[in-house]
Structure formats: C-alpha cells, structure tokens
Amino acid sequence: MRLVPFDPRSLRVRLMLLAALSIGLTLLVAGVTLSVVFERHIERRIADELSFRWTELAGSLRLDAEGRPELARSPADPRYGRPLSGAYWQVEAAGGAPLRSRSLWDRRLETPADAPTDAAFEIDGFEPDSEFYVVSRPVVLVGAGGEDVPLTLSVALDHDEIQAARESFDADLVKALSVIAAALLAGALLQAHLGLSPLRTLRERIAAIRAGRTDRLGAGFPSEIQPLADDLDRLLDRQDVLIGRARDRAGALAHGFKTPLTILTLESRRLADAGDADGARVLREQVEIMRRHVERELARARIRGSALGGSALGAGRAAELGLTVHRLVDTVRRLPFSDRIDFSVDVPAELRIRMDRDDLGEVVGNLLDNARKFAVSAIAVRAVVDATAGLVRVEVADDGPGFDRPAAPERNHDGSGLGLAIVEDVLGAYGTHLTRDRSGGRTVVGFTIGRAEPTWEGKVAAE
Template sequence: MRRSLRLRLLVVGAFAIVVTLWGAALGLALLFERHVERVAVGDLEARAQTLAGIVEHDAEGVPRLAAPPPDRLYQQPFSGHYWQVALGSDVQRSRSLWDYSLPMDRAAPPPGRTEVLDLPGPQGERLLAVEQSLLVGRGPQALSLRIIVASDRAVLTAARQDFLADLMPYLAFLGLLLGIASWLQIRIGLSPLAEVADRVKALTQGQRSRIGTDLPDEMLPLSRQLDALLDARDAELLRARHRAGDLAHGFKTPLQALLGDAGTLRGRGEPEIAGSIETVVTSMRRLVERELTRARIQSDRHAAEADPAAVLARLVKVLKRTPKGGTIDWQTRVDDPAPRARIDPDDLTEALGALLENAMHHADAVVEAVVTRQGSRVRIAICDDGPGVPDTALASLPQRGMRLDESGDGQGIGLAIVSDIAEAAGGDLTLTNTRPGLCVELTLAAAATRR
C-alpha cells in the first residue's frame, strides 16, 4: 500500500466514509430517541391532565379521590404503563403497579409545574415518568395533589433499535454510493499522473520532445522541472560532443606530422624507429576516429527515425561502384510495409555502411540484407557467404581495435562504432556464424506508426 497512491487514497477514503456514516447513524439514533422521548413525555402529560379530573368534592366541600376512568393500559399488571395519584394522605395507584408504589420521597415540584423523572419500575426496569403538582382548594385548607404517570423506557429503546435496523440498509447503500464516488474522484483526480507517464513514454519512443505545459496547474511544476532537466541534458551532451570533436580534430594534424617524420626516418635508414612511431600513431588514429564517430552520434536520437530500406538502397548503390562491390551479388529483402527504426538517419547510415563494407570485403559472392519488423523492434540482418569467424572470437569482435584480418588497411573500429551506435539508440548488435559466412544483426526500436 505504501507504493500505491491510489490504494492509499482509497483506504483513507473508505475509512473516512465508514467513520462518517457510523457517526451519522449514532447522531440520527440520538435525535430519534430524543424526538420519541418528547412525544412520550407529551403523551404522559396529557394522561396526567386526565387523571387530575378524578378529584371530587363531597357534600361538605372536602376534596377526595374518585374512581379513575377505565383504561386497559393500566389494568394489566406490569404492563409497562403506570400511574399514581396522591391527595394529601390519600393515595391511589393503577392496577398495573400491583402492590408496588412509585417513590415519592423527593420534594414535589412547584404547583403548576411538570418534571420529567427517571424512576425504577415494579420489576426493576427504568421508567420514564412525568410528575405534576397541583393545589386543590384555597387557603390553609388547600391540599397538594401529586400525579405521576410513567411508562417503561424499554419501549423507547426498542423503537430506537427498530429505527437503526431500518436505517442500516440505507446507510450501507449510501456508503456504497460514496465509495463509488470516491473511486471515481480518485481515478479522475489522478488521471493527470497517467498523462505524465504517457508523455514520458512518448519521450522514450520519440513521439514527443518535451513533456509540455498543457497540464493541470498542480502538475506544471513537475513537467517544467522534467523539461528543464531534458534541456540541460541535451545542452551538456552537445557540449560534450563538441569537446570530443574538437579534441579529436586537434590530434589529427600532429598525428599526420608524426607519420611524416616516421617516413623521413625510414628514408634515413631507421626502419625500426619509424615502424614503432607508425604503430603508435596508428593506434592513436584509431582512438581519434572512434571519438569523432562517437561525437557525431545524435543526442536526440529518441525523436529521430529512419527508413532502413532507403538507407540500404543508397549504400548498396555506392558500394556497387567499387571494384570488389561490382563483383558481389547484392540481395535485399524488406518487409511490406517497410518498417521504420527509431534512430537518427546519419547514425544508421554510418552503422549500415560499416556492416555492408565489412560483409563485402569478406564475402565470396553474395551479401544479403534483410529488414523485418518483429513486434516493437526492427531487425536488420546483413549476412555474407565468406569464411566467417572463429566462434571464440564472436563476443570480442565488436571490441575496440579488434581485427581478425591483419592484412587489410582497416583500423579495427568498424564493428565497435556500430556497437556504440546501437547502444546509443537503445538497440543490440549480435554476430552469428551461418556456415558459410557471418551474419550480423542490428536490432533497433521501431518508430511509432504514423497516422
């Protein structure tokens, strides 16, 4: 979860939704209970007012308690509905109390006032009670009338539980809707991150040169920093290429002068010294030529693309004009449609030129070039029918200065340069003996399909 921003947001959102709905359920239950209690208190007050009517006056005008009106709620023992009326020392209770008396040991409320009480019931249950106090008569002869009407709180608790039972399915459905909304919010809110990822991928595939600024405001600092990093990288690569090129060009003239001095020494009868100088100069020229080639490799290679078939056609046309090339049977096969590779055209020309020239020098009669597309890669195979190379030398052949034929005038850097170009373009170079001949495969990333 620590590595997934989406999962972290979903977990936090789900937790917030659950806590909020749970708090809402408790709050609604409390409000419902208070509302039901107010309704119950109102009903008890109305019943208390009705019980006040049982006070009568006898012929002498003395107040007394008459028989209460019949009510089946108060006839059944322990029904949960009770009343008790006290006029002076005269006390009457509902039949439902049986032999139990509601406690009246506290002070009576002021006349005309109503108090809401929490009293113990005949079976130890909690009762919601209303007590009213009235004065019957006038003057010092007035008597205090206390009326208590109560009902079992279990009824209120059951009502709250029933309310919660009815509420829970709706809260669960609401939680589901909120969860879906949270998921959509996270998906839409994080979509710019996917857009940035797609643009970075497009950068590597050569479809874009920069991230761009047409993104949400929150993503602009990131995109600008990435673009600034790309600008700095390109500038540094350009400076490095220029420095390498300048350094290599600076060595060429002194090396040429050393070769002239070696020739002078050879003419004066110093062949050993001249040969030693020529060996050193040749080795240094290899390094210089390689660095010149590396300096020409394009830094913005991901944004470039080339047509291998067209490059091969141009190179073969040139090589056919050479003495050896005119005797070779050049065979070219290209997939239809012709695939395009993600590489700078000049780099591809230099790489294929080195491979074709190498194949021409070692071929007996045939050089075959095949261009095929395999998924997201372009495979360029150049094969000859020559003697091939020892299997033990295949891995080391692309190394700097490696030559199997010491009789030629080459410097042994052709395959090394091709390997550098392939590596710079994100490709691979493989050598295989085909018996007869050697097959060199250059595999490059395919360019994006044009629409």
C-alpha cells in the same frame, strides 16, 4: 478504471486510505449524534404524551360519597387495564390508600418527594435495569363540605418503548449510513482516479519519449503539473545541446588530429625511403595506435542513446530503419569493389526502432562496410519483427570467407579495424550487443533492438 495491487507508496492507496478514514470517522460521529438527537426527540414526545395523559386523567378524577378519589370514566388507553403493560397511573391522597391502575397490579409508583412538577423524570422500574418516565403533579379536588382535598396524580410509561424505538432507528440508520459510505467511497475513488490522471498522462508521454514516438512532453497538463513537464522538457533540451556540443567537439578534435597524424604518416614514409625501416615501422605503428584510439573515443562521444530499462532514453525520436538502410546501401554501392556485389534489402518501409538516427547510421554503416570488405558477390540486409516481445532483429549477411580470414588488402587499405568495435560501443549504450554467426557459407552479424510504435502517418500509410 482498473484495480491496482496494494502498494503503501501509491498515491491512490494513500488517498483512498485517508478518504476511508475521514468518511468512517465522519459517519460515526454523524451516527452517534443522530442517535442521541433521535432519543432526545422521543423523550420530548414521551414527555408531551405523559402531560396529555395526565390532563386526561385529571379531568376525569372526582371524589366518591366517602371522599375517596375515583375516575369518572375509564381512560382511553386499554393498556391501563392490563397488568404490567407499561402504561400506569396512580392517585395518592394524604393518609389514604392510593388509587392505582389495574396495570400496576399490586405495585405502586415510588416517586421521590422532591420530584419536579413541571417536567418528566425517571424512576426505577419493577425489573432490574428498567426505568419509567413519570409526570407527577398535584391535583386539588373540592370535598362534599367545600373543603380542598389535595391529591397527587402520577402517570408513567415504560422506558423500554424508547429503547426499542432507538434500537430500531439505529438499525435503519446503520443501513442508511452504509449506503452513504459506499457512495462516498465510490466518489473518493473516482476523485482519486480523475485527480491522478495528469500523472498517468505524464507517465505515458515519458514512455512515448522513451519509445521514440515523440521527443518532448509538451503542454496540456494542469497548472500544478505543467511546471514539472516544462522542467523535464528543458532538461531534454539541455541534453540535446550538450550532445550537439560533444559531437561538434568530437568533429573538431578529429579534424585537429587529422593533419598531425597525416604528417607523422608521411614522416614514417620519409624514414622508410631514407633507409630507416625500423624507425619508420615504429612510427607507423604508433600513429596507427593513436588513430585507432582517437577514432574509437570520437565514436563513443557521438553516441546519443543510453540504455535505461530496455529503452533508448535520450535518443530522440525513433529511427526509420528501412529508410536508413536503403540510404546506406546506396552509399556503400559507390565504394570501391561494390559493383561486383549484389545488395538485397528486406526491411519493412514503416519499421521504426528505438535508436537515434545517427547512431543507427553508425551501426548499419559499419556493418555494411565490414561486409563489403569480405563479400564475394552478395550482401543481404533483413529485419525480423517479434511483435510479441516488441523487438526487431537486424541482420547483415555476406558470402565472404568469414572472420577466420582477413579481408583482401585492396579492400581494406583505408580501414582501421575499429568498425565492429565501434558498433559494439554504440549497441552497448542501448543495452544490446552484436552477434556473429557462420552457417551455410554465409557470415551473419546482427543485433536486437526495441521496436518503436509507428507514427500516426505510418499507421495510415500501412492501412
């Protein structure tokens, strides 16, 4: 799983931002809720403890010989004996001075007259912003004469203990929620990675189509993605059908023009034989112009590939360069005057390029035929691979006089002069162009095209 640059249009970034927002809000609400629940739990525990303390003190409360309240035994909590320790008790009698714990020192618990007797309540503490939790209930003792002596026993604990416990709990809670947040974010990242993997697979298969390793996306996608892949495959099928129809129509058009042009050519000869040399020349020139236009437009109609981002999208599977070159060289060897020429081919057998097989045949066939018309004794075809750039340089060289001199008439009697123009049109459809060079007594024409990865069978054969 690799990190990608931040891109607000990225689905991964959007999913992670939404996950982070939802996780953050959820954990924030959970943290506040747990903190409040914990505080209420502590308050209930404090209320229970105050009730226990009140019961303990009430059980040891008695009247002395003068009828004043006193404790029969010291409380268990030693904090009652330390001034301002946070634990306090106080006994109030009507018309008398209150009996207080030593921890109150010279202060007293100011309980309201309407304070509840069945629950704990809060009062202001001795310091600003401080509070006490208090339980205050009446106690009735029996005096020496058998009379009832009403008293009020109050027990208090400082609220700071609850606050300290809550702060400690909140600190631990933040650490725990941070770990949970990290785990949830990691899970969200993994979920986004796995959830978007079908889109990566789709992109890889489209790249494979562009590279010529395959011609369709195929099956194997999740049910949400498969309809998209099927639609794209149907578009490619439709494109193949349209290209096939265009090629068929181009062939039919070529066949349809062939007879009229042949008749016009014969008519130009008849005019020449009849002595109308000017009329024959004009007719022959117009026929040649028509033939050139028809052949070039038909060649353009047959082009399958189209340049898009440096790859032959729509060109189908990649072409096997070595096989195509050897096949075309064998064909050119059968043409007139080829028996005087030595052909050499230096193209790796497993080399494949990003071009349609028919388009490649159009390009290499025209280059070989052009070289045949000029070559004296040798034609060489070679391919140079630039593995770093993923490109292939294809060159056809001959030892002829070059482009400054025309081909021998006997070798070009059936040519229209459109071979290289057609090659330029085909290469232009793939985003490249034809280069011409003259050096060392040789004419070199060539082009650069993207290299296609070898098929599985080609890799095995290479190994």
